[in-house]
Amino acid sequence: MNIALLGYGKMGKAIENIAIKRGHHIVLKVSRDTSDYVFDNIDVAIDFSLPSSAFENISNCIRNKIPVISGTTGWLEKYDDIVSLCKTHNGTFLYASNFSLGVNIFFEVNKTLAKLMTGLPQYKVSIEEIHHIQKLDAPSGTAISLANEIISQSDYKNWTLEPPKPKEIGILAKRIENVPGTHEINYESDVDCISIKHTAHSREGFALGAVIAAEWIHDKTGVYTMKDVLNIG
Numbered sequence: 001m002n003i004a005l006l007g008y009g010k011m012g013k014a015i016e017n018i019a020i021k022r023g024h025h026i027v028l029k030v031s032r033d034t035s036d037y038v039f040d041n042i043d044v045a046i047d048f049s050l051p052s053s054a055f056e057n058i059s060n061c062i063r064n065k066i067p068v069i070s071g072t073t074g075w076l077e078k079y080d081d082i083v084s085l086c087k088t089h090n091g092t093f094l095y096a097s098n099f100s101l102g103v104n105i106f107f108e109v110n111k112t113l114a115k116l117m118t119g120l121p122q123y124k125v126s127i128e129e130i131h132h133i134q135k136l137d138a139p140s141g142t143a144i145s146l147a148n149e150i151i152s153q154s155d156y157k158n159w160t161l162e163p164p165k166p167k168e169i170g171i172l173a174k175r176i177e178n179v180p181g182t183h184e185i186n187y188e189s190d191v192d193c194i195s196i197k198h199t200a201h202s203r204e205g206f207a208l209g210a211v212i213a214a215e216w217i218h219d220k221t222g223v224y225t226m227k228d229v230l231n232i233g
Contacts, residue, residue, distance in 0.1 A: 001218055004028035004042045006057040007049030007072065010134075014207035015046055022211060030057070039064045044218040046210055051075045051137065058082055058093065067092035067220070069213050071099050071206070073141030083223050094217050094224040097141030099209030103183070104226045106198040110146050110185055113196060114153035123187040123194070125150060127159070130174040130182040138173040142183055147171060150185075180206075 001024045005012045008031040016026050030037050032050065039045075039060075044067045047057050051074030061068035062085050070093075079095065086093045098104070117123055129143040139147075139161065147159035147169045157167040164170035180200040187194040200206070209226070216229045 001025070001043040001214065002027045002041055003214060004030070004039065004045040004061075004066070006030045006045055006047040006061075006068075007053070009048070011048040011071070011203060011206065011210075012046075014203040015048065015210050018204065018207045018211045019214075022215075024211070039066055042066050044068070044214045046070075046214055047072055048210070055082070059085060062086050062089050062091035062093060065089070065091065067214075067218050069094040069096070069099075069210065069217060071096055071210060073097060073144075074137040076141075086223055090221055092217055092221050092224075094213055094226075094229070096209075096213065096226045097145045098181075098206065099213060099226065100181075100198075100200060100205040101209050101212075101230065102205060103142060103181075103198055103200075104209070104230055104232065106183070106196070107145065107149065108232055109196055111149050111153065113185070113187075113194070114150045117187055117194075118154055121155075122189045124189070125154075125156070126164070126170045126172070126186050126188065128172045128174070128182075128184045128186070130176055130179050132179050133175045133177055135175060138175070139171045140173070140181070140183070142181070143171050143173065146183060146185060 003024050008029045045061045047070040049072050054072035054075040055078045058068050127143050129140045156169050159169040159171050182199045184197040213229050
C-alpha cells in the first residue's frame with residue numbers, strides 16, 4: 001500500500017519503520033512544519049498528529065476519499081462531526097485511543113472485570129496511567145476509554161483527575177521520562193485489592209497495531225474501531 005503519515009513525530013517514525021518492513025510505501029509525510037500537501041496515489045492515511053490538527057487532517061482525507069485511521073487524542077469533542085462527514089461522503093474512518101493489540105485485549109478484560117464487580121460497592125475503582133513527558137494530553141485517551149467502559153457497566157457516573165466524589169472514578173495521570181505507556185485498574189476494599197495492568201515496553205506495539213489497522217481498512221467503507229479489526233467484543 002501507499003501510505004500517508006499525517007504527523008511525523010516519534011509515533012510517525014515508528015509507524016514508518018514497521019510499514020516499510022511489511023512491504024508498504026510511505027508516499028507522504030506531514031509534520032507540523034508542512035504548510036501544504038496534496039493527496040496523490042494514496043491508499044490509506046494514518047493520523048498521529050496534534051490535537052489541533054487532527055480534525056482538519058481527518059476531514060481532508062474523508063473529502064478526498066482516502067481511508068484514514070487516527071490515534072490522535074484530545075480532539076474527540078468533534079468525533080460525531082467526523083462520523084457524520086464520513087457518512088455524507090461514503091468515507092472510511094477508524095479511530096482508536098490505543099492501537100496496541102495488547103491494550104485492545106486489555107480493554108476487553110477491563111470490561112469483563114467491571115461486569116463482575118457490579119453489585120460489590122465495597123470495592124472502589126481507580127485508574128492510574130503513566131506516560132512520557134512529551135505526551136500533551138492528560139489523562140490519556142486510553143485511560144478515558146477504560147473509565148468510560150467501567151461507567152457503562154456500573155453505577156459510576158463520570159471520571160475525574162481531582163479527588164473523586166461518590167460515583168466518580170479517580171484517574172491519576174503521571175508523566176515520567178521514557179515511559180511508553182502504563183495503565184492500571186484497581187478495585188480496592190478494606191480487605192483486599194484486585195488489579196489489572198498493561199505495560200507497554202516500546203512504541204512498536206502501537207505502531208504495529210496502526211499498520212495492521214491500515215491494512216485491514218484500506219478497501220472498506222464505514223466507521224470502525226479496533227474491535228472490528230481484531231474481531232473481538
